[in-house]
Amino acid sequence: MIKVKRVYEPPEPADGSRFLVDRIWPRGLKKAELQLDGWLKELAPTGELRRWFGHDPARWQEFQRRYTAELCSRPDAVRMLLDAARRGTISLLYGARHTEHNNAVALKAYLDPQLE
Numbered sequence: 001m002i003k004v005k006r007v008y009e010p011p012e013p014a015d016g017s018r019f020l021v022d023r024i025w026p027r028g029l030k031k032a033e034l035q036l037d038g039w040l041k042e043l044a045p046t047g048e049l050r051r052w053f054g055h056d057p058a059r060w061q062e063f064q065r066r067y068t069a070e071l072c073s074r075p076d077a078v079r080m081l082l083d084a085a086r087r088g089t090i091s092l093l094y095g096a097r098h099t100e101h102n103n104a105v106a107l108k109a110y111l112d113p114q115l116e
Helices: 047-053 059-074 076-088 103-115
Strands: 002-006 017-020 090-092
Touching: 002 103, 047 059, 047 103, 059 090, 059 103, 076 103, 090 103
Parallel strands: 002 090, 017 090
Antiparallel strands: none
């Protein structure tokens, strides 16, 4: 099972393995506070794509298309996350304020069909 969770929410046992999937470290947080199992920068959108998107809902569909193309070029990193999800619950952590339009939501949408 894959969950998506804002990094500023407190850790819970139900989170399972916790992976930060942002390229940039979240503001105001210390590494020890997050209780991470990994920081997967290589699965975050490129800086260029992230800046272009800017969490603009009007660009969401195109962002997902471009991000999917980026993920397809990183099969080893994707495989590692899928393997972790097959072993148990994982939580994809993100720092954005937008809960519906962020890279963790797009990443989950990319990964879920591959788990079936």
